[in-house]
Amino acid sequence: MGEERRISRRKFLKVSAATGALLTVQPKIGMNQWVNAAKQEDIKRIPTLCNGCTSRCGIIATIKNGRLIHIEGNKEHPTNNGRLCGRAYGAAMLAYHKDRLQGPMKRVGDEFVPISWEQAYKEIGAKLKEIITKYGPASVMYMHNPKEVGKFYGYRFMNAIGSNSIQTHHSVCYISRDVGLEHTIGATPNTDAANAKYMLFIGRSVGDGIKPSHLQGMMKGRDKKAKIVCVDPRHNATANIVDEWIPIKPGTDIALLLAIANTMIKNDWYDKAFIDQYAIGFEEFKKEIQTYTPEWAEKITTIPATKIVEIAKDLSAAKPHAFIDPSWKGAFGCNYLNSPETARMVGLVNAMLGNINQKGGIYFAVEPKLGKLDSAKHPAPEKPKVDHIDGSGVEGQYPLVPSSKGMPHRTPGLIDEGKVKAVFINHFNPVRNTPDRQYNIDGYKKAELIVVCDIWMSETAELAHYVLPEPTYLERTEIIEPLAGKTGAVTIRQQVIDKFHPNTKPFSEIITGIAKEMGLGQYFNFTIDELNEALLKPTGISYKELKEKGVIKTKEMVEFGKVPKLKTESGKVEFYSEAYKKAGFSPIPVWMPPKVEPKKGEFRLIWGKQNVHSHSSTANIPQLMQVTKDYNLERVWINTKKAKELGIKDGDFVIIENDLFKGKIRAKVTERIFPDAIFLPGGYGAFAKNLKISNGFGLCPNDFVKTGTDPISGNGLMMETAVTVRKDV
Numbered sequence: 001m002g003e004e005r006r007i008s009r010r011k012f013l014k015v016s017a018a019t020g021a022l023l024t025v026q027p028k029i030g031m032n033q034w035v036n037a038a039k040q041e042d043i044k045r046i047p048t049l050c051n052g053c054t055s056r057c058g059i060i061a062t063i064k065n066g067r068l069i070h071i072e073g074n075k076e077h078p079t080n081n082g083r084l085c086g087r088a089y090g091a092a093m094l095a096y097h098k099d100r101l102q103g104p105m106k107r108v109g110d111e112f113v114p115i116s117w118e119q120a121y122k123e124i125g126a127k128l129k130e131i132i133t134k135y136g137p138a139s140v141m142y143m144h145n146p147k148e149v150g151k152f153y154g155y156r157f158m159n160a161i162g163s164n165s166i167q168t169h170h171s172v173c174y175i176s177r178d179v180g181l182e183h184t185i186g187a188t189p190n191t192d193a194a195n196a197k198y199m200l201f202i203g204r205s206v207g208d209g210i211k212p213s214h215l216q217g218m219m220k221g222r223d224k225k226a227k228i229v230c231v232d233p234r235h236n237a238t239a240n241i242v243d244e245w246i247p248i249k250p251g252t253d254i255a256l257l258l259a260i261a262n263t264m265i266k267n268d269w270y271d272k273a274f275i276d277q278y279a280i281g282f283e284e285f286k287k288e289i290q291t292y293t294p295e296w297a298e299k300i301t302t303i304p305a306t307k308i309v310e311i312a313k314d315l316s317a318a319k320p321h322a323f324i325d326p327s328w329k330g331a332f333g334c335n336y337l338n339s340p341e342t343a344r345m346v347g348l349v350n351a352m353l354g355n356i357n358q359k360g361g362i363y364f365a366v367e368p369k370l371g372k373l374d375s376a377k378h379p380a381p382e383k384p385k386v387d388h389i390d391g392s393g394v395e396g397q398y399p400l401v402p403s404s405k406g407m408p409h410r411t412p413g414l415i416d417e418g419k420v421k422a423v424f425i426n427h428f429n430p431v432r433n434t435p436d437r438q439y440n441i442d443g444y445k446k447a448e449l450i451v452v453c454d455i456w457m458s459e460t461a462e463l464a465h466y467v468l469p470e471p472t473y474l475e476r477t478e479i480i481e482p483l484a485g486k487t488g489a490v491t492i493r494q495q496v497i498d499k500f501h502p503n504t505k506p507f508s509e510i511i512t513g514i515a516k517e518m519g520l521g522q523y524f525n526f527t528i529d530e531l532n533e534a535l536l537k538p539t540g541i542s543y544k545e546l547k548e549k550g551v552i553k554t555k556e557m558v559e560f561g562k563v564p565k566l567k568t569e570s571g572k573v574e575f576y577s578e579a580y581k582k583a584g585f586s587p588i589p590v591w592m593p594p595k596v597e598p599k600k601g602e603f604r605l606i607w608g609k610q611n612v613h614s615h616s617s618t619a620n621i622p623q624l625m626q627v628t629k630d631y632n633l634e635r636v637w638i639n640t641k642k643a644k645e646l647g648i649k650d651g652d653f654v655i656i657e658n659d660l661f662k663g664k665i666r667a668k669v670t671e672r673i674f675p676d677a678i679f680l681p682g683g684y685g686a687f688a689k690n691l692k693i694s695n696g697f698g699l700c701p702n703d704f705v706k707t708g709t710d711p712i713s714g715n716g717l718m719m720e721t722a723v724t725v726r727k728d729v
């Protein structure tokens with residue numbers, strides 16, 4: 001009986017989608033019918049992965065009659081160990097959100113009209129072929145915030161058409177951190193926070209930019225009496241639970257780190273035996289940093305010299321059970337001109353603590369190696385060996401930028417120059433999430449073809465020629481993901497609820513559809529289940545068991561106490577980098593000021609996460625937006641003393657302005673921010689008209705940032721901007 005009803009409801013949805021793709025089907029379901037059907041159904045508990053942010057925590061979804069009734073954290077999942085953050089509950093409601101796209105659409109003039117999938121595949125396939133013939137395959141760009149499925153299908157498709165014009169979101173997230181750490185200690189490490197005695201967080205707020213395992217590790221260490229210090233121009237949410245908050249002038253953390261290194265060397269506090277055995281270039285480094293005294297750094301950072309000495313001393317006393325957190329975005333991810341150099345210093349000071357793969361230090365995570373499709377049955381296209389169109393990894397351009405990541409914030413410029421003609425954007429909203437709104441709009445408008453795969457009409461989708469909607473993450477199965485950590489593991493996102501809008505398709509099917517239309521179907525002649533079986537094979541784990549449990553550990557394990565061969569060019573810690581030298585940069589990290597120095601009367605605009613929102617994509621979820629409204633979270637933080645000088649009281653409307661943008665917002669007047677900076681939360685300022693809840697609410701920091709690029713790591717310089725603030729009268 002229940003099954004019959006479910007089928008009839010599906011049929012009903014199909015009909016309603018066909019008759020009115022743009023209307024919401026929610027009211028048409030018939031609550032009584034659903035409630036009666038639900039009574040007959042068993043309750044199922046199915047594991048899958050959250051999509052509230054990139055952390056992809058394990059969740060257990062409770063389902064009745066194909067609909068979600070509850071989610072909770074999967075206790076076995078190492079990313080969250082049973083816990084979920086508030087965003088997970090908001091994101092779970094996306095499946096039933098009124099603003100969702102319900103079927104493929106095509107731009108006709110200024111309007112979008114519903115079309116069939118067949119038409120979408122045909123027209124997109126034909127246009128791509130035309131562009132490739134006319135301008136070459138490199139003129140086709142694929143951009144995404146990489147998830148396993150986007151990497152596998154997207155990259156295979158790009159290989160098949162012969163283009164390596166691929167960009168990930170990293171130039172506006174953590175590219176500088178990775179480049180800096182890669183060129184000093186070989187890779188970005190994890191931290192063994194639970195066993196640490198001293199932890200230094202520089203511009204990393206685990207209480208705002210949440211990954212539950214990071215917060216849990218820190219709390220475990222704290223329970224065992226570790227000392228935790230947080231350096232941030234503002235008293236962030238993590239600062240409430242640490243031993244000490246040390247405010248710093250934004251963009252100057254490299255001076256702090258140089259002075260810490262100087263102090264450790266001067267006092268012989270560093271791990272000499274470790275450096276002798278595992279490092280190169282230390283003598284040159286030692287000579288170079290002699291002038292970087294705490295007194296010198298005090299003038300730049302505003303942190304008292306005595307405090308800098310104290311940090312160096314405490315860190316050293318606790319070594320090797322101590323670390324500087326490798327962080328994420330805040331201080332050295334993608335925000336400042338000197339970010340890659342700050343990241344290099346984080347790698348080097350950690351190395352001076354001799355903490356690599358030591359308990360309570362940093363460690364290189366291990367992950368399982370997954371299998372491949374049988375190439376006899378499923379031929380894989382070759383990766384084209386050509387330079388990246390945006391100059392990433394190319395000598396004379398951006399030699400140190402990883403060509404696997406690229407610089408998506410530069411794409412509108414590449415379109416303008418005629419280098420890029422078609423852009424396929426998946427699970428990424430560069431128009432809102434990279435700097436400079438007008439630069440983005442003007443650039444993307446000039447492309448011959450823009451295809452966007454999203455769940456609703458983002459700012460980027462508004463500029464597209466075709467919009468191809470996915471079902472939300474609870475409604476689709478993706479490919480198996482390897483998990484890196486102290487032990488390896490595999491995990492999977494799988495469909496837990498019926499598709500609410502039947503005419504949506506997962507990215508894997510969309511790519512397959514377009515490829516077939518382009519005569520490239522032979523590269524996509526498998527189902528996602530066949531692919532998952534092949535990926536899982538070397539682990540010996542059964543696909544069925546993985547789907548039942550959601551996550552399973554594999555045999556890899558970090559060997560604590562043993563220093564692995566590092567992934568740098570020399571295999572050792574590089575205090576002196578030949579790669580940097582060859583690229584024309586200083587082989588040893590040296591003081592480098594940020595690009596912008598706010599003038600008298602100006603403020604640096606800094607910004608960051610809030611624990612209830614992800615980037616700019618969750619403000620449109622009503623439950624999460626309500627939290628913002630209840631707690632006035634959209635306000636700009638301004639220092640009490642500065643506010644007084646400007647006649648601004650808490651709650652007043654103020655005007656923030658520079659030569660790019662002008663916006664009005666209420667002020668949060670607080671002692672908790674460095675006087676010469678203001679802080680905007682990064683989650684607001686949507687301007688896509690079909691994001692009906694978030695549209696026009698709050699300000700987006702990217703509007704005040706001119707597009708630019710750091711030449712070393714290719715970051716988008718997202719906090720290199722100055723603004724004025726005045727009371728709105």
Ligand SMILES: Nc1nc2c(c(=O)[nH]1)N[C@H]1C(S)=C(S)[C@@H](COP(=O)(O)OP(=O)(O)OC[C@H]3O[C@@H](n4cnc5c(=O)[nH]c(N)nc54)[C@H](O)[C@@H]3O)O[C@H]1N2
Nearest residue numbers: 203204205209210250251328329330331608609611614615
């Ligand atoms: N709630 C929530 N959690 C998330 C995400 C999300 O969107 N929302 N996104 C995930 C992703 S993709 C990322 S990249 C991470 C980001 O995680 P984080 O990097 O921790 O997040 P941010 O808020 O960007 O930056 C952290 C802090 O850096 C400070 N900061 C700014 N400039 C400077 C500086 O010059 N020096 C120092 N010392 N500090 C500075 C800011 O004031 C801020 O408090 O969060 C992840 N988790």
Ligand SMILES: Nc1nc2c(c(=O)[nH]1)N[C@H]1C(S)=C(S)[C@@H](COP(=O)(O)OP(=O)(O)OC[C@H]3O[C@@H](n4cnc5c(=O)[nH]c(N)nc54)[C@H](O)[C@@H]3O)O[C@H]1N2
Nearest residue numbers: 145172173427428429433453454455458470615616617682
């Ligand atoms: N203003 C602002 N800019 C930022 C940040 C910020 O916090 N604020 N954070 C920076 C950082 S750290 C990062 S990592 C980047 C992140 O940049 P993005 O990757 O663009 O981040 P999101 O805004 O989370 O979402 C991207 C898009 O994916 C869509 N989406 C959501 N679910 C799905 C799905 O299931 N399938 C598909 N196909 N699409 C889906 C969303 O609707 C959204 O349009 O932004 C950077 N830029």
Ligand code: SF4
Nearest residue numbers: 050052053056057085
């Ligand atoms: S941190 Fe929160 S939003 Fe991100 S995946 Fe985990 S539960 Fe979901």
Ligand SMILES: [Mo]
Nearest residue numbers: 172173174329
């Ligand atoms: Mo990020």
